Amino acid sequence: xxxxxxxxxxxxxxxxxxxxxxxxxxxxxxxxxxxxxxxxxxxxxxxxxxxxxxxxxxxxxxxxxxxxxxxxxxxxxxxxxxxxxxxxxxxxxxxxxxxxxxxxxxxxxxxxxxxxxxxxxxxxxxxxxxxxxxxxxxxxxxxxxxxxxxxxxxxxxxxxxxxxxxxxxxxxxxxxxxxxxxxxxxxxxxxxxxxxxxxxxxxxxxxxxxxxxxxxxxxxxxxxxxxxxxxxx
Amino acid sequence: xxxxxxxxxxxxxxxxxxxxxxxxxxxxxxxxxxxxxxxxxxxxxxxxxxxxxxxxxxxxxxxxxxxxxxxxxxxxxxxxxxxxxxxxxxxxxxxxxxxxxxxxxxxxxxxxxxxxxxxxxxxxxxxxxxxxxxxxxxxxxxxxxxxxxxxxxxxxxxxxxxxxxxxxxxxxxxxxxxxxxxxxxxxxxxxxxxxxxxxxxxxxxxxxxxxxxxxxxxx
Numbered sequence: 001x002x003x004x005x006x007x008x009x010x011x012x013x014x015x016x017x018x019x020x021x022x023x024x025x026x027x028x029x030x031x032x033x034x035x036x037x038x039x040x041x042x043x044x045x046x047x048x049x050x051x052x053x054x055x056x057x058x059x060x061x062x063x064x065x066x067x068x069x070x071x072x073x074x075x076x077x078x079x080x081x082x083x084x085x086x087x088x089x090x091x092x093x094x095x096x097x098x099x100x101x102x103x104x105x106x107x108x109x110x111x112x113x114x115x116x117x118x119x120x121x122x123x124x125x126x127x128x129x130x131x132x133x134x135x136x137x138x139x140x141x142x143x144x145x146x147x148x149x150x151x152x153x154x155x156x157x158x159x160x161x162x163x164x165x166x167x168x169x170x171x172x173x174x175x176x177x178x179x180x181x182x183x184x185x186x187x188x189x190x191x192x193x194x195x196x197x198x199x200x201x202x203x204x205x206x207x208x209x210x211x212x213x214x215x216x217x218x219x220x221x222x223x224x225x226x227x228x229x230x231x232x233x
Numbered sequence: 234x235x236x237x238x239x240x241x242x243x244x245x246x247x248x249x250x251x252x253x254x255x256x257x258x259x260x261x262x263x264x265x266x267x268x269x270x271x272x273x274x275x276x277x278x279x280x281x282x283x284x285x286x287x288x289x290x291x292x293x294x295x296x297x298x299x300x301x302x303x304x305x306x307x308x309x310x311x312x313x314x315x316x317x318x319x320x321x322x323x324x325x326x327x328x329x330x331x332x333x334x335x336x337x338x339x340x341x342x343x344x345x346x347x348x349x350x351x352x353x354x355x356x357x358x359x360x361x362x363x364x365x366x367x368x369x370x371x372x373x374x375x376x377x378x379x380x381x382x383x384x385x386x387x388x389x390x391x392x393x394x395x396x397x398x399x400x401x402x403x404x405x406x407x408x409x410x411x412x413x414x415x416x417x418x419x420x421x422x423x424x425x426x427x428x429x430x431x432x433x434x435x436x437x438x439x440x441x442x443x444x445x446x447x448x449x450x451x452x
Contacts, residue, residue: 027281027318028304030297053318078358086355098356101280102322102364109319120326121367125345125398128363158298170298170315171282177317205317222297228305229292 001196004164004214009039012187012215016040016152019047019072023108023150023179024062027053028081028225031172032061035189035217036154041065049073051148053104053175055085060223069093075148077101081225100128103145105178110147112181112210117146153183156217157206160190161199164208173205180210189217234426235407236451241375243268243451244422245334245405248373249275256280256325256365258335259303261375265334276310278330280321280361285313302361322361326368333369335362337376337401339391342417342438344401346374347393359396366397378406378435385437387411387418408432410449417441422449 006012013036016022022040026032037056041064048071055074056062065071066084073095079085088094099107100122110118119142123129133144155176158169166188168176180186193216236244242264249255249265253275257263266288269275277286279301286301287308295306324330337348346366349359366372379385387404404411409432410422417439423432425448433440 028300030281030300030304076358078360080357090355096356098358100359100363101318101361102326105318105322120364122326122364124367126363126395128359168315168317170296171279171300172298173315173317174282175318178319224295224297224300224306225304226300226306227295228289228307229295230289232291 001163002208003162004208004211005162005193006213006215009035009215012036012189012213013039013043015185016043016045018045020045020151021049021051023148023153023183024050024052025153025155025174025176025179026061027171027174029057029061029223031156031168031174031176032056033154033156033189034220036187037061037064041068041070044068044070046070047072049075051075051108051150053077053101055079055082057081057225058084060221066094073097075099075104077104105175107145107148108175108178108182111149112178115147117144119143120145149182149184150179151184153179153186155180155186155188157188157190159192159194159199160188160214161194161196161208162214163196164188164211164214165196165199165204166190166206166211167199167203168205177206180206185212186210187212188214190214191217191220234424236424237407239264240424240451241405241407244410244449245373245375246270248332248403249273250331251275253331254278254284254329255332255334256330258362260336262334262336263303278321278324280318280325282316282318282321283307283309283313284316284324285310287313322364325361325364328368328370330369332371332373333365334373334375335365337374337386339386339388339393340374340376340401340404341388341391342413343390344399344413345391346396346401347391348396350394352394362396366400369400372401373403373405374401375405378408378432385435387436387438389438408435414441419443420446422447424449425451
């Protein structure tokens, strides 16, 4: 068994530097690497390109890095709920590249899977297609999209073992498995770190081969963006 | 009388068929889930990675790890499944989802749809909308027929940046049910008490009226 465990958050993020490209898992605030984001915020590194479906909210998630102006460019599909983000974008301090969500997921998957590019129908005929090669397959136009990789991928899983095998909970899985594959160094934080052998090999979502560092996370806030309930009758 | 948002959702629910996998967009489309005909089995897909979505949780039972694409807390039905975003969009692009219902700022008679960007205003992003409209075979747009100023949103040609081209097949508005056909918008039904003239006046695109146009049957 190859042991992937690092014993501190400092060790987990060792090697991060200015102007790097990061992937960060999560959909909204669900399944985001809370511990790693805090550590990156404290590290003070800047000029970052962050690939993440969303950009957090003002004072949580990637909003923490935005507040300290550590991010130079965001690559996302939807960046709604963040006033500081809007301010930086409109003033030109922050560069933003918006990508259809399925294309973003597939570009990460492709990056991790050794597929340099692929054709997709998503975005054909829209501004997303500008400057991209168009080719017809089965009578339908498709646009060429390239793979994405990152210097570091920051991932959040529910359970993980010392070999780096991961299990996700609910919809907190989202972009985490593809980004784990596409990171040159993939750093995973888990709610519960268990010895190798404890997880059922047939039930593992992300094999440890995609993971370089894993650590036991702590103090999860797990903020809910849109708490919606129904009343009991 | 023109329909309200729930009325639009009720009419769209009549398009559901037993065994359908359905993706509902944010806004009016979400309401469709409240009006599934009795005895019909459909499963709702949410692009953030769940199939078999159930109703909102009871207070105190919310789970931060269980949300829909609108980031609202949800529950799951028996037989539900979670998956990653690449698998989710494989279901969508691979046409495994039988019906997509989404909102729009504008639709055009060539089937174009615009629903993600207004130039000069904050751009929030297209999310999964471009993937959905590019691939789904069966797209119903749920929308108000006109904007707040009373201007038509049912157009000859979209003026806003497009989300997808030639993809809309059916439109259900507060005034009418329309099919997108070669020559324009074919009027199929009118909202209860709404006249053909009212629909014509609210439609900037070419409206095709053939024979008697029945009223929608909304309970």
